Amino acid sequence: MAAQVITISSGKGGVGKTTAVANLAVALASDGRKVVCIDGDIGLRNLDVVMGLENRIVYDIVDIIEGRCKLRQAMIRDKHYPDLYLIPAAQTRDKSAVSPSDMTRVCNDLRPDYDFILIDSPAGIERGFRNAIAAADRVLVVTNPEVSAVRDADRVVGILEAEEKGTPSLILNRLNPALVKHNDMLSAEDVLDLLGIQLIGIVPEDEAVIIGSNRGTPVVTEVKSRAGQAFRNIAKRLQGQAVPFMELEQQGGLWQSIQRLAGRK
């Protein structure tokens, strides 16, 4: 077994990177995969909160790197899924406590025993981002249908291409079909048109996401949630299954054309 290292990045803050990591991790774990999440946002950690594991942190990634604990000791097992672990970030340090080669080493140590290693990248394109992408086999870029978020995503895609990390896949988060219909929001087509990368999922705006994050139970566990369904589908696609894009409220032409766009190279 050799794990795939997937980094979730965005450029802009607040678009839903951490939420995406937590939800995809839980979805992959519920499909029976062995998953480790690494919070790359050193100094501003919150993946532990979203996953509801805050009170269990003893050691963090900086402790591993600086040799204060063994890798295993810093891995927190999830409450519900025995094969889901979190390596939390340090809250009292900053990005410079970790180097890209440290991150690569931690991931390489984990690779033999797991299926997926998900890294939550911090916002920005500086050291923390470089650390987060150092070990990545694949990068998912999260963006919202907003001009500023799309522009930052474009910058991140450019950096990834320059670093020869390959072309990332896109998660379009918090799309509101009603707003798109009234031309008050960028459509998925507009975003894909500009970024020119492959779409791996569209997550509709859903209050349940925020409620889930605050409770520490990712929305993906809610069978009825549309956003949860979207994350489950993305997790399936990460496992190599071809899952059709779900139809949001708008039907017909637009969504068919998105599927067409998503399939294009």
Added chain:
Amino acid sequence: MDPMQETTTLVQIKGLRDGLLATLSDAAWEEQRIALLSQIDERPAFFQGARLAMDVGAQILKVNDLVELRDQLSERNVALWAVVSESPTTEKTAQLLGLATRISKPRPEEGRQFSVTDLGEETALFLNKTLRSGTRIEFPGHVVVLGDVNPGAEIVAEGNVIVWGRVRGMIHAGSKGDRGAVICALDLSATQLRIADEVSAMLKPQKDPKPEVASINNEGRLQAEVWNI
């Protein structure tokens, strides 16, 4: 021989397209490691954030050797990404650590993406890609782009700029004052266009884009006109 000269003969560092290359001699590994690190320590600002490849010749290196060096480089904020060696053992070690063992020669595809065509007096830069946010192209001649110019990307050319795609970033043609320069694109919904010292801001995004040519008109104003065949 003074010590400075000694270290530079042991390890030679030069710039490559995508980072730095340190070429090691046949001297003992330990000496070379120290020589390399001391070169970096002498000019920390230069090496800050650098990507380093190493050509170690026939040196046989074990995992510990490379791990130690990689960490020491990492402490100096230098990323070791490749180790090139004639020794299969060293190559294997490098691969184990996830380092590249070949420094990519400009691939034919990339050669196409970035080629300077010398047309005697007139020189053009041909870019076969979409310019994403944060990219800035400066060139003392014409620039031709086969792709889009996304918002946040900039082209500054002393000559003309031709974009076979959409322009949504900033383009400055005739940057050294050539008021006869033009900007052509399939869709000119740029955030800002400049020709010589004229600036035109906020061209409206068009519903049904047509190819346009922007130039300085007789009244001395920057103006875009639909290109009629």
